[in-house]
Amino acid sequence: MTELRPAILVVEDEPEIRRFLRASLGAEGYRVVESATGRRGIIDAGTHKPDLVIVDLGLPDVDGLDVVKGIREWSTVPILILSARAQERSKVEALDAGADDYVTKPFGMGELLARVRVALRHAARSRIGTNVLELENATVDLERRTATRDGHDIRLTPIEFRLLACLAKHLGMVVTHGQLLAEVWGPTHRDDTHYVRIYMKQLREKLEKDPVRPRHLVTELGVGYRLLTDE
Amino acid sequence: MKAPRELIGYAWAAVATAAATVAGLAMAARFDLVNIAMVYLVSVVVIALRYSYGPAILASIASVAALDYLFVPPLGHFSVSDVQYLLTFVMVLVVALVISYLVESVRRQARAQSTLEVEAETERIRSTLLASISHDLRTPLAVIVGASSTLAESGERLSAEDRHALAASLFAQSSELTEHVAKVLQMTRFETGTIALAREWTTVGEIAGSVLNRLKERMAAHRLIVDLPNDLPLVRVDASLIEQALGNLLENGATHTPPGTVVRLSAQQSGDQLVVSVVDYGDGLPDGDVEQVFAKFHHRSTAGTGSGMGLGLAICRAIARLHGGNVRAERVPGGGAAFHLALPIEKPPTVPDEIFAT
Numbered sequence: 001m002t003e004l005r006p007a008i009l010v011v012e013d014e015p016e017i018r019r020f021l022r023a024s025l026g027a028e029g030y031r032v033v034e035s036a037t038g039r040r041g042i043i044d045a046g047t048h049k050p051d052l053v054i055v056d057l058g059l060p061d062v063d064g065l066d067v068v069k070g071i072r073e074w075s076t077v078p079i080l081i082l083s084a085r086a087q088e089r090s091k092v093e094a095l096d097a098g099a100d101d102y103v104t105k106p107f108g109m110g111e112l113l114a115r116v117r118v119a120l121r122h123a124a125r126s127r128i129g130t131n132v133l134e135l136e137n138a139t140v141d142l143e144r145r146t147a148t149r150d151g152h153d154i155r156l157t158p159i160e161f162r163l164l165a166c167l168a169k170h171l172g173m174v175v176t177h178g179q180l181l182a183e184v185w186g187p188t189h190r191d192d193t194h195y196v197r198i199y200m201k202q203l204r205e206k207l208e209k210d211p212v213r214p215r216h217l218v219t220e221l222g223v224g225y226r227l228l229t230d231e
Numbered sequence: 232m233k234a235p236r237e238l239i240g241y242a243w244a245a246v247a248t249a250a251a252t253v254a255g256l257a258m259a260a261r262f263d264l265v266n267i268a269m270v271y272l273v274s275v276v277v278i279a280l281r282y283s284y285g286p287a288i289l290a291s292i293a294s295v296a297a298l299d300y301l302f303v304p305p306l307g308h309f310s311v312s313d314v315q316y317l318l319t320f321v322m323v324l325v326v327a328l329v330i331s332y333l334v335e336s337v338r339r340q341a342r343a344q345s346t347l348e349v350e351a352e353t354e355r356i357r358s359t360l361l362a363s364i365s366h367d368l369r370t371p372l373a374v375i376v377g378a379s380s381t382l383a384e385s386g387e388r389l390s391a392e393d394r395h396a397l398a399a400s401l402f403a404q405s406s407e408l409t410e411h412v413a414k415v416l417q418m419t420r421f422e423t424g425t426i427a428l429a430r431e432w433t434t435v436g437e438i439a440g441s442v443l444n445r446l447k448e449r450m451a452a453h454r455l456i457v458d459l460p461n462d463l464p465l466v467r468v469d470a471s472l473i474e475q476a477l478g479n480l481l482e483n484g485a486t487h488t489p490p491g492t493v494v495r496l497s498a499q500q501s502g503d504q505l506v507v508s509v510v511d512y513g514d515g516l517p518d519g520d521v522e523q524v525f526a527k528f529h530h531r532s533t534a535g536t537g538s539g540m541g542l543g544l545a546i547c548r549a550i551a552r553l554h555g556g557n558v559r560a561e562r563v564p565g566g567g568a569a570f571h572l573a574l575p576i577e578k579p580p581t582v583p584d585e586i587f588a589t
Contacts, residue, residue: 085413088429088471106409108402157585194432194465194580201434205461212440212457219441222429222471 006120007031009050011041011067012082013060021054024109025116038062042070050077052119054112055099057083057090065094072098078119082107088222092176095223101173102223118172133168133229135216138207140164149207159184160203163196167217167227176224200225240282244290247274252297259302267302268319271295275323279330291327295320367411371404378404414542417475418527421549428469428553432580435463435498435507438470442478443496449482452490458497465579466505468554473574476550476558479543480509480570487568488513504556504573512567521560547572 008030012018015036022032033048035041038059045053053071057064068079081102083091091102100119103112133140138149140156142165147154156164162184167175177193185195200219204211218226251274255267271294279287299309303316311317378397386394420426436459443450443457466473477496484494488511495510516524525548528541544558547570551558556574563569 106405108406159585192580195582197433197437197465198582201436204436212436212459213443214440218444219437221438221441221474 005029005031006051007033007048008116009033009035009041009044009048009053011035011038011044011053011059011064012056013037013058014056017056017082020109021112024113028113028116030116038064038067041067045071045075045077051123052078052080052116054080054082054116055094057081057087057094063090065090065097068094068097068099076123078123080112080115080119092178092223095174095176096178100170115173122171122173133164133216133227135207135229137209140207142168147206154206156203156206159199160206163199163203164227167225171227171229174220174224174226178224180224196225237283237285240278240286241289243282244278244286244293247278248290248293248297250274251294252301255298255302264302268298268323271298272323272326275327276330279327280334283335284328284331287327287331288324291324295323298323368408371408371411374404375401375408414546417546418542418549421546421553426472426553428472430467430469432465432467433470434465435459435505438468438474438477439496439498439507441470442474442481445474446478446481446485450485450494453485453488454491454493456493456495458495460499463498463505464500464576466574467577468574472550472553473572476547476572477507477509479547480558480572483543483570484509484511484513484568487511500576501573503576505576507572507574508569509572510563510567510569512563512565515566516560516562516568521562524560525558544570 008025010018010021010025010032012021012034013036018034018036022034025032033044033050035044038055038061041053041055041059044050055064055067059067064081064083068081071077071079078101079099081091081094081099082105083094083102084105091104095102100122101115103115131141131143133142138147138154140147140161142161145156145161147156163180166180166183177196178190180196181189181192185192189195200217201211204214204217208214208216216228218228220226248271251271254270258267258270275287275290275294278290296309299311299316299320300307304312378401381389382394382397382401389397439457439459443455481494481496488494492512495508497510498505498507500506525544526541527545544560548558551572551574554574556572559571559573561569561571
C-alpha cells in the first residue's frame, strides 16, 4: 500500500532544511526522496518519478532554474520553488520556465503544505478542467461565457474571460504577469504589464465583494496573480 | 587651482596696508611716528587674525616698507638713519607672526573638535544600533533558544499542551526575528545604494490590497477604514517596495494607537503627485520637530519597547525618495498622526479599447 502515498522529491542542499521538510512531509503521509544537488535532482526526478518536486533556487552546483528546465524537458510533474527574498527575479524566471508555484524562505510549513496540496490536486484533475467558477458573490461560466453577480447577469469582455480562464487553468496557483500577457494578449505584449493591472482592477470591481481586499483575485506583488475559490 | 580664500587674503593685506598709509599720511602732521606705526600694526593684526601666515607676512612687510619710505627719516628712501626704527620693523613682523600662529592653532583645534564631534555622533548611532539590536534581536533569540532546547531535551515529559505552546512561540518569535533582520538588511541596502528599482505601471489599489492582506492579523485589533477613489491614475513604481513602505506606515499606526481606534488609509491625486495617506488617532507625534520620527532608531514613545527597531519610517522615507517622492508627517488636530506618502505621477500608458462581448 505504501506505493499509493504520493512521492515528493526534495532538491535542497541544506541538510537542516531537508530535515524539517522530511519530518513534516512524512508526517503528512508523503513519501520523501531527497537530492542534495541540482544534477542529482534532475536524475532522481527521472528514476523515482515523483508526484511533485520541490526545488531550492539557491543550489551550489547548478542554478535551480536549470533544474526546472531540465525536468520540464520531459515531465509535467508539479514543481514548487523555494526562494530567498533576494531572488525575486530568478523566482519569476523559474515560474516562467514552467515551475508551478513558489514559497519564500523562511516559510512556515503550513504555507508549504497548502501549496503542495493545491499542486497535487491540480495535477490530478488537470484533464477535467474548471469551467464554472463559484465565487463569494459571483458565478462565472467560462465555457458558455456567462457571468452573474448576486443573481443578476453581468457582462465581462472577451479579454476578461480569457484572463479568468488562464487563471482558472492554474486554479490556486500563481500565474506570472508574463504568462498572462503572452496567453491573453500574445507574446508581443509580454512587457505591457499595465494591461494586466488595468484588467485585473476591472475584474475585481465586477466580481469581488470588496475589490480593495480581494478574496479570489489575489495579487502576488512583483510576480503575478492567483485565483482562489472557496472549494 | 589655488584656494581663493588665500588670494583674497593677499588682496586684503594690500588694501589694509594702503588704508593704513592713507590714515598715516592724514595723521603725519599732528601725530608722532610711533602712533603712525601703531596704525600699521593694527592693519597687520587685523590681517593676521583674519587670514593665515602668507597675507600676514605680506601685510607686515608692506607696512614696514611704507612706514620706512614715507614716514621714517630720511623720507623717500628705504635707508634708516636711526637704528631704533629697525626694532620697530622687527616688532611689527613678530606681532604678525605670533598672531598668525595663535589664530592658526585655534583653527586647528576647532577642526579637531568638530572631527571629534562627528566621531562621537557616529559612535552614538552605533551604540543606539547595538542597543536596539541587543533588545529587539536578543529577546526573540532567547525565546527561540530556550523553547527549542526545552523541546529537544524534555519534549516527552511535557504535556501536549505545553509542547504546542512552545512550538507556537518558536514560530512567532522566529517570524519576528525574520522581520527585524529583513529591516536591518533593507536599511543597509539603502545606505550602500545597492537597491535597483523594478518599476512597473501599477494601481495603488493593488498595492493596498496586497498590504492589507499581509497585515490582516497585525491590524485585526484596529478599525481600518480604506478610502481609495476609483479613478486614481496608474503609478510607475517598484510595487514590492511601495507595499513595504505602506505596510510600515500602517504598522506604525497600529503600534502607536490603542486597539479599537481607527486607522485610515486613503489616496488622492494632488497636482502631479499621488498622495497615499495613513492617519491614526492615538497620542500623536512627539513634541518638537515632526521630522525626528524619520530618524533611524527613533522610538515614538519614550518607553520604546517592543515596537520594533525604529527603522520602519526611515525605510519608508528612503523608499519614497528613491521613487522621486517623499513622506511627510503631520499632527492631526485633536490627537493623532498623519503620514503622507507622495509619489510622482507620470504620463500613463494607454490600453487599447475593447468591444464588449454580447
